[in-house]
Every structure is written in structure tokens, then in C-alpha cells.
Amino acid sequence: TIRELLLTGNDEKWNMRTEALLFAAARSEHCQSLIKPALERGEWVISDRFIDSSRAYQSVSGELDDVQIMSLHQVGSGGLMPDRTFILDIPEKIAAQRANARDRGDSDRIGGRDSEYHQKVMASFRSYATNEPERVHLVDASSSVEEITSKLMQNLSEWLS
Structure with missing residues (x-):
């Protein structure tokens, strides 16, 4: 898949413009084949990455x-925006420990970028929460999986009742 191409190899494999174009293409295909049909059926769609990730990761360069x-995004996906974006906010040291445990020291080409890059990405995410508070929410992710899940569900409670 396009996403697999983007995440493998060394960091010099793609320049940031190419990376942004490829992520837009992957998202476009995902929207057309999965997200839009599901929404048309009245289903919920939960995605672990979408346009806000591209905004944060590809703009910091x-x-x-x-x-x-x-x-x-407008060209590729018709400007489809999520109703809610959750940013899992976590201290950098804890994030690095969790990523290392998850990846066993073998991160993908974006995860393997330096600390300064990831700090800029997180600053971008935090700015989205400040500038778009109805849609983008910061969630403290320094606690257990169960506690984080509870916080996410509380944040969705207005739509679950």
C-alpha cells in the first residue's frame, strides 16, 4: 500500500512534498473505498490517523x-473533516518509552525522526486544539490504557446518548 511505502526505508527516501502528496493519495483512496460508504450507511468511522496528522507531520519542515x-486534502478527499479529533497528549519521555516498547527499537521512518521534529509535531497538534476547540481535543495519555479509554468515551458521551 501507499502507507507502507511511506513508512519504510530511511528518512531521505521521500522529500516532504512527496510525502504529503503520497499521504493525500492514500487518504483519498481510504475515503473513497471505506469512509464515505460507511458514512452513507450511517455508520461511525474511527480512524487512528487522518488529515490533522498530515497537517502536523508534513507542515513542521x-x-x-x-x-x-x-x-x-480538498482535491484528494473532498475536504472531508472528522467531527472530532483526539490528540493523545503525553510527556515526551513517556512517549519515547512506549514507542520503544511497541517498536522494539525498530521504528518506522517517521517515528524514527529526531526529538525536535516530534516536539514540533506535538506543538502543531496542541495549536489545533487551541484554535479548533469544538473539534480537536487534547486527552492526557500519561495514565493506563483503561483510564485513557474512559476519558475518550467521556469525550464522546454527547454522541452516545
């Missing part, structure tokens, strides 16, 4: 800005 990334 300075090669692309948010307007350009959103333009790609």
Missing part, C-alpha cells in the same frame, strides 16, 4: 504550510 496541505 517548513516546506509546506497548512493551507497547502488542506488544499491537497
Whole structure:
């Protein structure tokens, strides 16, 4: 898949513009084949990554800005936006420990980028929560999986009742 191509190899494999185009293409296909049909059937769709991830990850290099990334999203996915985005906010040290345990020291090409890059990405995510508080929510993810799940469900309670 396109996503697998993006996540494998060394960091110099793709420049940031190519990376953004490929993620937009992968998201476009995902929207057309899965998300839009599910929404048309009245189903919920939960995704672990979507446009806000591209906005954060591909804009921090300075090669692309948010307007350009959103333009790609408009072309590729019709501008489809999530009703709610959860940003799992966690101290960098804990995030690194969890990623290392998950990846067993073998992260993908984006996860393997340096700490400064990931700090900029998180700053971008936090700015989305500040600028779009109705849609984007920060969730403290420093606790257990069960506690994090409970926080997420509480945040969705308005739609579950």
C-alpha cells in the first residue's frame, strides 16, 4: 500500500512534498473505498490517523504550510473533516518509552525522526486544539490504557446518548 511505502526505508527516501502528496493519495483512496460508504450507511468511522496528522507531520519542515496541505486534502478527499479529533497528549519521555516498547527499537521512518521534529509535531497538534476547540481535543495519555479509554468515551458521551 501507499502507507507502507511511506513508512519504510530511511528518512531521505521521500522529500516532504512527496510525502504529503503520497499521504493525500492514500487518504483519498481510504475515503473513497471505506469512509464515505460507511458514512452513507450511517455508520461511525474511527480512524487512528487522518488529515490533522498530515497537517502536523508534513507542515513542521517548513516546506509546506497548512493551507497547502488542506488544499491537497480538498482535491484528494473532498475536504472531508472528522467531527472530532483526539490528540493523545503525553510527556515526551513517556512517549519515547512506549514507542520503544511497541517498536522494539525498530521504528518506522517517521517515528524514527529526531526529538525536535516530534516536539514540533506535538506543538502543531496542541495549536489545533487551541484554535479548533469544538473539534480537536487534547486527552492526557500519561495514565493506563483503561483510564485513557474512559476519558475518550467521556469525550464522546454527547454522541452516545
